[in-house]
Amino acid sequence: MLKVGNVKNIFKILSIFLILLQLSCVQNKRRENIIVASAGKVESLDPAQANTLRTLQILSALGDTLYKINKQGNLSPNLAKDLPKVSKNGLLIDIPLKKNISFHDGSIFNAEAMKFSLNRFMKIGTLNYLLNDKIEDIEIKDEFLLRIKLKKPSSSIKSLLTSVNLTPVSPSSYSNFKDKFNNKGFIGTGPYFLKSFSATQQTIKPFKNYWGEKPLNQGIDFINYSNSSTLFGAIKTKEVDVLISNSIDDMQRVTLNRMVQNDKLRSGEGKAIxxxxxxxxxxxxxxxxxxxxxxxxxxxxxxxxxxxxxxxxxxxxxxxxxxxxxxxxxxxxxxxxxxxxxxxxxxxxxxxxxxxxxxxxxxxxxxxxxxxxxxxxxxxxxxxxxxxxxxxxxxxxxxxxxxxxxxxxxxxxxxxxxxxxxxxxxxxxxxxxxxxxxxxxxxxxxxxxxxxxxxxxxxxxxxxxxxxxxxxxxxxxxxxxxxxxxxxxxxxxxxxKPKAWSLTDITQPEFSNNGLIILKNLKRN
The missing domain is CATH 3.10.105.10 (Dipeptide-binding Protein; Domain 3)
Incomplete structure (x- = not known):
């Protein structure tokens, strides 16, 4: 027959076991998303205002650009259906757009939405001189055909259309933000939608109606730490899955690279930009x-x-x-x-x-x-x-x-x-x-x-x-x-060179030609 003391001990052991089991479940659930860490706060996710690499990194997953630069360094259609068609005098650029693309709010992406986004950037964008010095007017030639009228011929305009700052936003959701920034939200066409936002943590989840290749992960949690030591400690103790190199102390970079050589981490590197x-x-x-x-x-x-x-x-x-x-x-x-x-x-x-x-x-x-x-x-x-x-x-x-x-x-x-x-x-x-x-x-x-x-x-x-x-x-x-x-x-x-380190159960980080991690390719093994 069990004594009262033994029964109490058994209950204590069972209680501890249940607590550990709950913590394990919570941890597993928390790590369903891939945790990506970088330094500094994210004050705004408005593409018209974005000017830090960490903000552009998130926007690259939430939105799409008209064009991309492919691995060969050439212009490649993205939201655009084909390469831009330039008139003989170089003053008119026609951009055919892909159909059957929707924003995260369910509204349709078309020439009207692209015009709205470009005009909005030209009006309030931090880098609006990039467009204002070049563009005279933007016209809608058809529901899925955009025409840009230039003030003078511009050979750089094609590359400019690859900028993450020009990712389109939904006119429906931004109707009250035509002339002011939407700092706490984002509605675009990208492979992820914004689930939650704060200055120190942002969560994005796969957009089920995305028109292109679907993400290989179940979501991304962005964690923003205040200093290099905290970032370094987070990847060493496996609190985070991926660490972006911005604001990491160079001595700590050397240590991280040594961990890669010893098969304790993986790493990816982009072109020096x-x-x-x-x-x-x-x-x-x-x-x-x-x-x-x-x-x-x-x-x-x-x-x-x-x-x-x-x-x-x-x-x-x-x-x-x-x-x-x-x-x-x-x-x-x-x-x-x-x-x-x-x-x-x-x-x-x-x-x-x-x-x-x-x-x-x-x-x-x-x-x-x-x-x-x-x-x-x-x-x-x-x-x-x-x-x-x-x-x-x-x-x-x-x-x-x-x-x-x-x-x-x-x-x-x-x-x-x-x-x-x-x-x-x-x-x-x-x-x-x-x-x-x-x-x-x-x-x-x-x-x-x-x-x-x-x-x-x-x-x-x-x-x-x-x-x-x-x-x-x-x-x-x-x-x-x-x-x-x-x-x-x-x-x-x-x-x-932009660099990122990941835990060994995460695929090696890949970079696009604009120096940003291709987040949708990250996968937990």
Whole structure:
């Protein structure tokens, strides 16, 4: 006969077993979705406002674009039925659309919906200059035929139509958001629909009426952590299934790569599309002097910085466009020559009595920024301490972006990823200027980039490139970069490949040509 104490012990054991069983069931249920982790909050899922890689990553799963760039680097129809048909004078573009495609709210995707979305972007889009500078009008020629009227011929418009920012939204669901952002929701045509949204977590589930290839998983939970250490710990302890490389400390990247080599993780890598650079404010002394900026362009030992900051994972870069977009190697910025830098600075009155003082701002929440700033400062102290003194200032990235156009920073470390795979997607945001006075940009994108550098010949060549195709166009854009290198208002540092790591029971992450993970191909083995 069982004693009362033994019975109590049995009940305790059974209770613990049931609790563990419940926890196991909850865990299994929770991991039905694939958990993807990245750094930083997602404040908005409106494609007209999206400007961070993590936001574009989610939008790429929730929406579709008219066209994609295929593995061969060519334009390929997506929501469009065929390639765009351009008139002989280059001013009319007809885009036939696929039929039987519906939005997540059940409404039909057609030319009217595409026109609504493009007009909305042109009116309120953060990057609306990309379209406003090119498009005169948008017409509906038929229910599934869209016509774009251009202000002038544009060879870049085709690549622009691959941008995630131009993914169509449902006119029915966005009727109250024609002239304002819809920050907390999204209704598109993509393989997933948005189930829940907060700044730190977003859940998407497969859209059962999706017109294309269905997702291989049952849904994605996006988790947004605040720092690199938390992200790193989450993948090591298997709290998350996939880790995206943005804002991961480079030392931790090395450890993750070592785990891949030891078959503890899988990894995938995309084409290098992110550039890292330093912007110099060129409209005020001392960096208003082009010769001083030119001297600084010789002071950066990219090989050393790549090795010390990223252990060689970030490729040294002497261009403000990823070289593969030119389809050839092109590096117009000078190599490291500290003696030449000293010679140039002496001609401007530095190095003997006066020392050039440069306050360098880095984004305090981007790990690589601080290491870059410290390494460059130490390198300058080693090579040119009699000529240059660098002081460091860490500022949170959102504050940096808000204050760039105010001219708040003499020199600031930044990065940029083009919204579509074309040289123009890098050159225009950094160099475009509509009002120039003595090489100072008074109005245009060069103001918003914080450089305030303007050059009339650059604008002339950018405009000319829009009338050209193929090799002639690329050669013209090469000339634009050569002039930018001479102006020395930017100092390119490195090129970054997008990377992701996954647990071994998840398929290897694949990347599209725009540097985003193809989320629908992720599968739990």
């Amino acid at each position: 992110e550039i890292g650079f330093i912007t110099f404010k060129s409209n005020k002394s001392p960096l208003g002097n082009q010769r001083v900026r030119e001297a600084l362009s010789y002071t950066l030992d990219r090989q050393l910085i790549s090795k010390q900051v990223s252990f060689g994972t970030r490729e040294p870069l002497r261009s403000i466009v990823p070289p593969q977009l030119y389809k050839k190697e092109f590096s117009p910025w000078p190599i490291y020559k500290p003696n030449l830098a000293r010679t140039l600075l002496k001609k401007e009155g530095y190095c003997e009595k006066d020392i050039l003082s440069i306050p360098l701002t880095f984004r305090s929440n981007v790990p690589a920024d601080k290491l870059l700033a410290l390494t460059w400062k130490d390198q300058i102290k080693r090579d040119l301490s009699d000529c240059i003194k660098i002081s460091l200032n860490g500022v949170e990235s959102t504050t940096v972006y808000k204050q760039l156009s105010e001219g708040a920073f003499e020199a600031v470390i930044l990065d940029w990823t083009g919204s579509y795979p074309d040289p123009e997607a890098y050159l225009t945001p950094l160099l475009s200027c509509t009002k120039i006075n003595n090489n100072t940009c008074l109005k245009g994108e060069a103001v918003f980039s914080g450089s305030f550098w303007g050059n009339n010949k650059v604008q002339e060549l950018l405009n000319k490139s829009e009338e050209l195709e193929g090799e002639n166009r690329l050669n013209t854009l090469v000339k634009v970069e050569e002039l930018a290198a001479q102006g020395s208002s930017y100092l390119p540092v490195w090129l970054v």
